Amino acid sequence: MSRTVKNVFATAAGITAVGAIIGVVAGLLQHYGNPANMAICVACFGRDIAGSIGLHRAAVVQYLRPEILGFVLGAFGAALAFKEFKPSGGSAPITRFMLGMIAMIGALVFLGCPWRVFLRLAGGDGNALFGLAGLVAGVWLGTLFFKRGFNLGRSQAQSTSTGLIFPLVIVGLLALRLIYQPVAGEAQSGVLWYSLSGPGSFYAPLTFSLAAGLGIGFLAQRSRFCTMGAIRDLLLFRQWYLMYGVLALLVFAFLTNLVLGQFNPGFVGQPVAHTSWFWNFAGMLVAGLAFALAGGCPGRQLFLSGEGNTDAGLFALGLLVGAAVAHNFGLASSPAGIGPHGVAAVVIGLAVLLFIGFSNCKRT
Amino acid sequence: MAQTIVDARGLSCPQPVLLASEEMDKAGSGELAVLVDNDASRENVGRAAVAKGWKVTADVAEADGNFRLVLQK
DSSP, rough: EEEEETTTTSSSSHHHHHHHHHHHHHHHHHHHHHHHHHHHHHHHHHHHHHHHSSSSOTSOOOOOOOHHHHHHHHHHHHHHHTTTTOEEEEESSSHHHHHHHHHHHHHHHHSSSSHHHHHHHTTTTTHHHHHHHHHHHHHHHHHHHTTTOOOOOOOOOHHHHHHHHHHHHHHHHHHHHHSSOTTTTTTTTTTEOOOSSSSOOOOOOHHHHHHHHHHHHHHHHHTTOHHHHHHHHHHHHHOOHHOOOOOHHHHHHHHHHHHHOOOBBBTTTTTTTTHHHHHHHHHHHHHHHHHHTTSHHHHHHHHHHHHTTTHHHHHHHOOOOOOOHHHTTSSSSTTTBBOHHHHHHHHHHHHHHHHHHTTTOOOO | OEEEEEEEETOOTTTTHHHHHHHHHHHHHSEEEEEEHHHHHHHHHHHHHHTTTTTTEEEOOOOOOOOEEEEEO
């Protein structure tokens, strides 16, 4: 038995610094080419990756985002370096996959993950206020389930090889991105799809995107940065720790946007956003509840998957499939408004979440 | 008196903190041990205990890769 080492990142100052760094890097990624007010959105970039490997054919959102790959690999590196790579899994795997799918579908009705809620606010997009309200409402619903004993069951230790599968898939995707570079004016390069217009056609240089992803992955793994968790812990325990990181992200992304001339307050004509307040709210409510039931926002799920958590890895794969379904079935919104089947997506998504919630409460 | 043990191994956020908090509230004071299987839960339980006015008197990594925290008030 040995006494464990103190983790300097898991302090109020540590997570505040990490949130601030993410905020500044997000502003810079936008400055160097990433889509406006999106910068480093996990839902949007997961959707772009789904498009880049042909899981959906929405031509405007196809790009194999190196930031997301960096998140997993940076967290993987941090977990190895600090002896926190601990393969685990087996806690309701298919339920977690489904939670990932529904989370992504809800997020794409709003047009963004919780990270983007704050990044959109930091860019002046007032519509994100309704997304934030929905996110808080969804997470609050989740806390009601926790109080009723909601629990997806225990995970078990898994073999090293099982824990390596997801990080290896990410290495494979990175290899594809390096082998099949974008070709000017071509919608395809080898097996990958590349948007020629729309959000997918906006991206920072590969080296910057990848380095940013790796750095954030490393820091977030150490600090346990989680946007959903910040709201949940405040509602459930009056615990501010994770919220310091989120507030720092918001403030520093805002300041970076101000300095770089990227702050444009208003509701109409905001980048990759629609003005339907109710569906901004409802989409994020569904996503927020799904993240709460799964135990982490999409970023956190990626960092956990880098630590060998295969349940989080399945959630992340669910995000990809959810993105594909959202675009193939017309569930995802666009700047023009919600998709033709967006309403059905929210209603059915919420029904499935309530089923998962009620059926996994261990006491009444 | 036998020490109360909260077994939160294999549980994802926020279960370990919920279980430990519940036990702390129930006991009011005394000593209890919390078992967790990852560092994030270890930190979270420790933070919750301190917020409730409890002390973390031991925080040890065990040979099987789990952690045992001992909380006292």
